Amino acid sequence: GESVGLHLPTLSVQEGDNSIINCAYSNSASDYFIWYKQESGKGPQFIIDIRSNMDKRQGQRVTVLLNKTVKHLSLQIAATQPGDSAVYFCAEGNNNAGNMLTFGGGTRLMVKP
């Protein structure tokens, strides 16, 4: 079946460096994509989302890039901080499937001081 998945299970970066977390998806009918951050013992926290008709969206220190040609989604975090250490999930949604989100497997980001 169609799914959302991640290339790298763990990413270790130096504090202050930029981080790039990747996600591959296979459902070409997805209308929007969302990045969530999950800290230990907490629920997923919304970071940023992007509609399928866009290829880039920027937030505060974060940028999401969408490449529909290769069905690839990435999250870029600028000047990574220790507080960014968490597991990051991509999720996709389809307007025809209501509000159901399909999550990827997660990437753990570890920030070294």
Added chain:
Amino acid sequence: EPEVTQTPSHQVTQMGQEVILRCVPISNHLYFYWYRQILGQKVEFLVSFYNNEISEKSEIFDDQFSVERPDGSNFTLKIRSTKLEDSAMYFCASSRDRGSYNEQFFGPGTRLTVL
């Protein structure tokens, strides 16, 4: 800042027992959800709820599961006869709207342990 709350934070139960997980969604939200996350695995959609009825449900949400909004603030997930494989984190979420850009706010989760 408004947030979704869940109780209890940890529930331990014996196999075959019924459990009820409770959630208080954000007050002006209209759509409510349950997700689960088995340890070390990805978050999985269970069910969405709107206007006092189920909107969508996944294959996981079988006859052992039910949801209810018993009053104006609580949203509950009931597992009628728990199985070992029901052990997981259960997250409640709510959103104001549906469709794209419907930001779903997640609660902190209830860890369910079935012995």
